[in-house]
Structure formats: C-alpha cells, structure tokens
Amino acid sequence: MSDFDLIVVGGGIVGIATARAFARAFPGFTVGVLEKEPALACHQTGRNSGVIHAGVYYAPGSLKARFCREGSADTLAFCREHGIAFDQCGKLIVATEPAELPRLADLAARARANGLAIEEMDGPELARREPHIRGVAGFLVPSSGIVDYRAVTEAMAGELTGRGGTILTGAEVAGIAETAGGVTVETTRGRFRARHLVACAGLMADRLARMCGVRADFRIVPFRGEYYRLAKRRDHIVRHLIYPVPDPALPFLGVHLTRMIGGYVTVGPNAVLAFAREGYRFGDVSLRDLAEMLAYPGFRRTIARNLRSGLGEMRNSLSRRHYLALCQRYCPELTLDDLQPYRAGVRAQAVLRDGTLLHDFLIEGTAATIHVCNAPSPAATSAMPIARHILAHACQHWGLPAPLAA
Numbered sequence: 456m457s458d459f460d461l462i463v464v465g466g467g468i469v470g471i472a473t474a475r476a477f478a479r480a481f482p483g484f485t486v487g488v489l490e491k492e493p494a495l496a497c498h499q500t501g502r503n504s505g506v507i508h509a510g511v512y513y514a515p516g517s518l519k520a521r522f523c524r525e526g527s528a529d530t531l532a533f534c535r536e537h538g539i540a541f542d543q544c545g546k547l548i549v550a551t552e553p554a555e556l557p558r559l560a561d562l563a564a565r566a567r568a569n570g571l572a573i574e575e576m577d578g579p580e581l582a583r584r585e586p587h588i589r590g591v592a593g594f595l596v597p598s599s600g601i602v603d604y605r606a607v608t609e610a611m612a613g614e615l616t617g618r619g620g621t622i623l624t625g626a627e628v629a630g631i632a633e634t635a636g637g638v639t640v641e642t643t644r645g646r647f648r649a650r651h652l653v654a655c656a657g658l659m660a661d662r663l664a665r666m667c668g669v670r671a672d673f674r675i676v677p678f679r680g681e682y683y684r685l686a687k688r689r690d691h692i693v694r695h696l697i698y699p700v701p702d703p704a705l706p707f708l709g710v711h712l713t714r715m716i717g718g719y720v721t722v723g724p725n726a727v728l729a730f731a732r733e734g735y736r737f738g739d740v741s742l743r744d745l746a747e748m749l750a751y752p753g754f755r756r757t758i759a760r761n762l763r764s765g766l767g768e769m770r771n772s773l774s775r776r777h778y779l780a781l782c783q784r785y786c787p788e789l790t791l792d793d794l795q796p797y798r799a800g801v802r803a804q805a806v807l808r809d810g811t812l813l814h815d816f817l818i819e820g821t822a823a824t825i826h827v828c829n830a831p832s833p834a835a836t837s838a839m840p841i842a843r844h845i846l847a848h849a850c851q852h853w854g855l856p857a858p859l860a861a
C-alpha cells in the first residue's frame with residue numbers, strides 16, 4: 456500500500472511547481488513533497504537575483520529558450536492571480552568597451568531570434584536613460600522583471616496543500632529503492648512508499664539520480680554567487696536592471712545591478728567555485744563534497760579549462776576592491792562604502808564527464824522516477840514550464856491518463 460501516488464523530493468520552486476502541476480492535473484492523486492530543510496526555498500530559490508528573465512541569452516530551440524519565454528509569461532500571470540508583488544522594470548545589457556560590441560550584436564540577434572522585442576541604443580542614449588551608467592552601447596529588454604521567488608514558491612505551496620497535497624519539511628531523503636510496484640523512500644522522518652517519484656533536489660540532484668541508477672553521467676559542481684547590497688542612498692541609482700555582456704563560454708551572466716522587490720539594489724553575483732555544496736561563505740568546506748568533486752574527471756577537466764577565469768573570480772571574492780572594480784566598469788561612481796553585506800547563493804551546475812558545463816536543462820527518468828538533473832538559471836523563471844514538461848513525460852512513460860490542466 457502506497458503512502459502517496461507521487462513523491463516529489465525538494466521544496467524549491469521546481470519541486471513545488473511540479474507537485475502543484477500534478478495536483479492540478481489529477482484531482483484525487485495523492486502528492487507528497489519531502490524537503491530536508493525546516494522550510495521551503497532555503498537554497499537556490501530563496502537566494503537568487505529575483506529576476507524574471509525574458510529569454511535573451513539561450514540558444515534558440517533549446518529547452519532553456521522555450522521554457523524561459525513561457526515561464527516569464529506564466530510567472531507574471533501567477534503573480535497577478537495571487538497578488539504577489541512584481542515589477543516589469545526591464546533589463547539593459549551594456550557594452551562598456553568597443554571590444555564587446557561584436558558580442559553585444561550577437562546577443563541582440565539572439566534575443567530577436569528568441570522572439571523578443573528589444574531596443575538598441577548608443578552610448579549617449581544609454582547615458583540619457585540611465586544617468587549613473589556608462590557604456591559605449593547597449594540594448595533594453597523591456598519585458599524582464601523582478602519578483603521574490605520565495606513568495607511565488609509559498610503561494611504555489613498554498614495551492615498544493617489546498618488541493619490535498621502534503622509537504623513534509625525536515626525530511627531528508629537518504630535512500631530510494633525502486634521496485635515493480637513503485638518506490639520506497641528512506642528519510643529522516645521515516646519510510647514512505649509511492650507509485651512514482653520526481654526528484655528536484657538542486658545542489659543534490661546527482662546524488663538523488665545515483666540512488667535511482669539514472670544513466671546520465673554528470674556531477675553537480677557548486678558555484679557560489681556572492682552579492683553586495685548597495686547603501687540605502689543608492690536605492691534609486693538605476694531604473695532598469697543593468698547587466699554586462701556575458702562570456703558566452705560560461706553559463707553565468709556576470710555581476711549585475713539588480714533592483715530588488717524590497718526597494719533596494721544589489722550587485723552580483725560572481726561565480727566562485729564553492730568547497731561545499733551548501734557553502735555560503737568562502738570558508739565553508741565539506742570534505743565529502745570536495746572528495747567527490749576531485750574524484751570526478753569532468754570536474755578536473757572543467758577546472759583546467761577555466762583556470763584563469765576561476766582564479767579571477769576567487770580574487771574578486773577575496774577582495775572587495777577588485778569586486779568594486781567590476782561594478783565600476785559600468786557604474787563608475789560606486790565606492791567601497793556602497794558595498795554592504797548581503798546573502799550569497801550557490802548555483803547547482805551540472806558538469807559532464809568530458810568537462811562540459813551543461814548550459815541547458817537536463818531531465819532524465821527511470822521506470823518509476825524522473826530527475827531534474829540540471830536546472831540552473833533561469834529555472835526560477837521557468838519552473839512552471841519545467842513542471843509541465845515533467846508532467847508530459849510522466850503521462851507518456853508512466854501510463855497516466857491525460858491531465859486536466861497544469
């Protein structure tokens with residue numbers, strides 16, 4: 456006898472959106488979420504930039520490109536429906552030197568290929584729109600916005616429990632056994648049985664995948680994103696989100712100025728290799744996490760390939776002065792006093808055996824389980840389309856009836 460029809464592991468935005476999608480699609484289906492922390496959204500979901508991405512950067516045709524565009528519309532609609540504060544303040548991507556202009560042009564072409572309306576501008580126009588920002592050219596993506604993803608997750612969780620779903624916090628999954636009848640899950644709150652399981656475990660995705668014998672060969676490498684909050688006197692320094700032109704080889708967008716839904720501005724995040732998966736401070740070290748990383752050839756290859764940029768990130772992490780220099784490239788008037796402490800986040804980044812940092816989302820399954828193996832940014836924006844994709848996979852492979860809605 457099963458405790459649930461479906462167990463979802465992970466109480467971040469992807470897990471909660473997935474549990475909600477199943478509860479909406481199959482009334483009467485029993486859905487249980489197992490989350491190891493005492494509350495929802497404690498990791499990536501509650502420690503990000505809060506940007507509703509429009510879908511500028513992603514390779515046309517990729518899951519990221521499709522889910523980001525759909526997810527942005529879904530997130531705005533969900534916020535309107537649930538009275539959650541958001542602001543479609545737009546994003547300005549800024550080239551700070553002529554050498555960046557070809558990459559800016561490529562990015563503008565990609566934004567258009569992804570169906571976005573953008574507004575290109577030269578340096579003087581940029582200075583007119585954003586008097587505190589300096590650049591040689593840029594383009595505005597008016598549809599980008601900001602929100603608090605923890606609030607979105609909590610509202611989805613409310614909908615889930617309102618439909619009879621169960622959320623168990625403090626329940627860390629330590630083992631999963633797949634049998635002919637479903638799965639048996641060992642947790643710190645006891646043993647649960649279910650017909651099916653979806654794992655949305657973020658920084659622990661590879662461990663959950665290995666418990667179920669998922670074929671994909673990858674490991675999660677944690678990259679800490681450190682932020683500063685700008686001093687209060689800078690709360691109105693920008694009207695839009697201000698982003699640099701990113702390095703296309705890396706799955707990170709670069710240190711940006713972000714207006715936050717609370718009315719203040721942050722700068723960040725950098726991308727520093729973390730020595731612990733949930734290592735929010737430079738000194739946090741987990742011997743288990745480190746040993747696992749070092750033992751994986753893909754990790755050693757990616758470090759060798761990205762050594763120069765990796766060391767640069769470490770230097771900017773250890774020195775506020777160097778971090779400031781990054782921000783001053785497009786906002787020259789910022790000073791050291793403006794950089795005040797703010798919480799960090801850690802990105803779960805999948806690395807393949809050949810050392811590739813996987814840019815796209817990766818979702819894999821076994822007979823009774825589905826695993827979200829790689830859900831980096833913009834997965835907060837894209838949580839609802841990811842959930843629909845998982846639901847479609849489940850209907851196809853688990854013999855579920857056609858869903859009502861998702």
Ligand SMILES: Cc1cc2nc3c(=O)[nH]c(=O)nc-3n(C[C@H](O)[C@H](O)[C@H](O)COP(=O)(O)OP(=O)(O)OC[C@H]3O[C@@H](n4cnc5c(N)ncnc54)[C@H](O)[C@@H]3O)c2cc1C
Nearest residue numbers: 465467468469491499500503504506628657680800834836
């Ligand atoms: C610094 C930073 C900035 C970002 N900025 C943005 C942005 O502006 N816009 C955007 O769209 N995206 C952004 N992202 C990406 C986005 O936050 C993540 O892609 C998204 O939150 C992933 O959600 P998740 O539910 O998969 O993971 P998480 O939120 O990490 O949730 C996974 C959950 O699984 C739980 N868990 C893990 N192992 C177990 C276990 N064994 N048993 C039980 N529970 C377990 C964890 O405790 C956790 O709560 C950013 C990410 C970071 C780190």
